[in-house]
Amino acid sequence: MTTMATRPPASQSVPACVSAGNGAEGLTLVRNVSRRIVHVDMDAFYASVEQRDRPELRGRPIAVGHAQGRGVVATASYEARRFGVHSAMPSSRARELCPELIFVEGRMSHYKAVSCQIHEIFRRYTDVIEPISLDEAFLDVTVNKQGLALGVEVAVAIKRAIREELGLVASAGVSYNKFLAKVASDWRKPDGLCTIHPERAIDFIDRLPVEAFWGVGPATAARLHALGIRTAPELRAVPLSDLMRHFGQSGYDFYRFVRGIDDRPVRSSRVRKSVGCERTFERDVRDPVRLRGIIGELAAELAFRLGRADFAGSTLSLKVRSHDFTTRTRSVAAEVPYDANAMTRLAEDACRLLAGMEIPKGGVRLLGLAVGSPAQRDDGQPSLFEGLEA
Numbered sequence: 183m184t185t186m187a188t189r190p191p192a193s194q195s196v197p198a199c200v201s202a203g204n205g206a207e208g209l210t211l212v213r214n215v216s217r218r219i220v221h222v223d224m225d226a227f228y229a230s231v232e233q234r235d236r237p238e239l240r241g242r243p244i245a246v247g248h249a250q251g252r253g254v255v256a257t258a259s260y261e262a263r264r265f266g267v268h269s270a271m272p273s274s275r276a277r278e279l280c281p282e283l284i285f286v287e288g289r290m291s292h293y294k295a296v297s298c299q300i301h302e303i304f305r306r307y308t309d310v311i312e313p314i315s316l317d318e319a320f321l322d323v324t325v326n327k328q329g330l331a332l333g334v335e336v337a338v339a340i341k342r343a344i345r346e347e348l349g350l351v352a353s354a355g356v357s358y359n360k361f362l363a364k365v366a367s368d369w370r371k372p373d374g375l376c377t378i379h380p381e382r383a384i385d386f387i388d389r390l391p392v393e394a395f396w397g398v399g400p401a402t403a404a405r406l407h408a409l410g411i412r413t414a415p416e417l418r419a420v421p422l423s424d425l426m427r428h429f430g431q432s433g434y435d436f437y438r439f440v441r442g443i444d445d446r447p448v449r450s451s452r453v454r455k456s457v458g459c460e461r462t463f464e465r466d467v468r469d470p471v472r473l474r475g476i477i478g479e480l481a482a483e484l485a486f487r488l489g490r491a492d493f494a495g496s497t498l499s500l501k502v503r504s505h506d507f508t509t510r511t512r513s514v515a516a517e518v519p520y521d522a523n524a525m526t527r528l529a530e531d532a533c534r535l536l537a538g539m540e541i542p543k544g545g546v547r548l549l550g551l552a553v554g555s556p557a558q559r560d561d562g563q564p565s566l567f568e569g570l571e572a
Contacts, residue, residue: 211438211441211443212443212445213380213441213442213443214358214359214445215358215380216324216358217322217324217358217359218322218323218324218326218332218333218336218356218358219320219321219322219323219324219333219356219357219358219359219360219362219363219448220320220321220323220333220336220337220340220354220355220356220363221318221319221320221321221354221355221356221360221363221364221366221367222300222304222318222319222321222337222340222341222352222353222354222367223317223318223352223353223354223355223367223368223371224300224317224318224344224350224351224352224353225260225350225351225352225353225371225372225373226257226258226259226260226263226372227257227293227316227317227350228246228256228257228288228293228317229244229245229246229257229258229259229262229286230259230350230351231289231292231293231296231350232244232246232286232289233259234349234350236286239259239284239286241261242259242261242282242284243258243259243261243262243264243265243267243280243282243283243284244258244259244261244262244283244284244285244286245257245258245259245262245267245273245276245283245284245285245286246258246285246286246287246288247273247285247286247288247486248273248285248287248482248525249273249277249285250273252272252478252479252481252482252525252529253272253273253482254270254271254272254273254479254482254483254485254486255267255268255269255270255271255272255273255276256269256288256486256489256490257269258271258276260372262276262280262283265279265280265283266279266280267279267280267283269486270459270483270486270487272479272482273285288489290489290522293316294316294492296348296350297316297317299347299348300344300348300350300352301313301319303340303343303344303347303348304319304321304340306327306328306343307321307323307326307327307328307330307336307339307340308321308322308323308325308326308327308336309450310322310323310448310450311448311450312448312449312450315490315491315492316490316491316492317490318367320360320363320364320448321336321448322447322448323336333356333357333377334356334375334377336356337354337355337356337375337377338375340352340354341354341373341375351372351373352373353367353368353370353371353372353373353374353375354366354367354374354375354376355367355368355369355374355375355376355377355378356375356376356377356378357377357378357379357383358379358380358383359442359443359444359445359446360444360446360448361395361396361439361444362378362383362386362387362442362444363378364396365378365386365387365390365394366378368394380442383442384441384442387414387439387440387442388413388414388415389414390413390414391412391413391414392406392407392411392412392413392414392416392417395414395417395436395439395440396435396439396444397432397435397436398436400462401460401462401548402429402432404462405428405429409428414440417436417440418440418441420437422434422437425437453556454491454493454556455554455556456495456552456553456554457484457487457488457491457493457495457552457553458484458487458499458550458551458552458553459480459483459484459487459550459551459552460480460501460548460549460550460551461476461479461480461548461549461550462547462548463546463547463548465545466504466505466544466545466546466547467545467546468541468543468545468546470536470541473536473541473546473549474533474536476549477500477529477532477533477536477549477551478529478533480532480549480550480551481525481526481528481529481532481551482525482529484525484528484551484552484553485521485522485523485524485525485528486522488520488521488522488524488553489521489522493521493553493556494519494520494521494553494556494557495519495520495553495554495555495556495557496515496516496517496519496520496555496557497513497514497515497516497553497554497555498513498514498516498520498528498531498532498535498551498552498553499511499512499513499550499551499552499553499554500512500513500532500535500536500539500549500550500551501548501549501550501551501552502536502539502542502546502548502549503546503547503548503549503550504542504544504545504546504547505542505544505545505546505547506542506544507547508542509548510539512535512538512539513535514531514534514535515555516531519557520553528551528553532551
């Protein structure tokens with residue numbers, strides 16, 4: 183268990199002004215350090231639930247997901263992660279890395295029920311809860327039901343209740359904004375607890391690679407690396423105008439995050455509009471057969487993400503980016519919504535969309551799939567996160 187600091191001094195409890203500099207003349211950014219934000223992230227959630235419920239699986243490398251065909255790993259236990267197995271990895275590759283890996287079919291309805299139990303614990307302390315998925319959420323505990331003065335006190339109490347009442351382990355991060363709370367929860371997994379206080383925020387951020395920043399996936403990381411930006415100090419040295427020229431609105435977000443600034447509220451009424459995934463290739467792909475195979479892998483990953491987000495939608499979109507960065511999209515609307523059980527249909531419909539597009543002569547640089555147009559559930563009940571999605 184790791185904590186970065188003790189109670190912040192009184193002088194830190196009011197908003198602080200941070201000079202922008204670096205190409206943002208006249209711009210003053212406000213760093214509000216008065217909030218107490220907790221990010222709770224369940225450790226290997228699906229796998230941990232299975233090991234809790236099935237004692238014979240404890241201490242063994244397991245993966246929740248489909249073992250056959252183009253299945254993907256939804257979650258890997260920490261015993262499996264030691265072999266390099268991780269979420270969204272093709273099951274065939276996971277088996278190569280860990281021949282003794284035990285695949286367990288997922289029980290999504292059960293995981294949703296356990297997630298509801300976790301949220302009942304959250305609500306003992308605050309109603310300002312922003313779920314990210316079944317296994318993680320932000321909580322604003324600045325004013326909390328128990329009257330606890332420190333965010334870390336709330337985090338400790340929540341972690342203890344989850345362990346003692348549900349037999350599961352969670353990591354938690356505490357800070358004055360969402361970006362830092364999320365980074366903190368990842369810092370010492372599993373069973374981690376990390377608090378980042380304002381006076382230590384910049385020192386903490388300076389230890390981070392750019393991959394740790396919100397919104398930086400593999401494709402964005404590659405673009406940052408191409409610009410010679412690999413660490414937080416290198417990112418902070420880039421003028422705002424340059425970041426926005428290369429990354430648009432995300433560039434402005436990076437500029438703020440690297441200075442410890444994130445004023446986004448914890449929102450308990452935001453609705454998720456889509457779920458997607460994409461893949462950027464090291465070398466442009468021209469072979470239609472290989473492209474269809476990649477679509478199959480993306481469909482498996484997308485089905486996993488739909489389940490994790492408890493999301494279903496009636497529109498499927500295919501994104502194709504060519505070697506010259508020209509991007510084209512095609513969409514199809516389905517009568518039966520796409521959900522976590524629609525992996526085969528996702529792959530088939532996406533391949534039909536691809537067949538209706540001309541493959542660029544120079545090859546394809548990126549493929550992406552996304553499901554949108556949120557659908558009402560067949561049972562007439564709202565999603566666990568309806569009205570609560572991030």
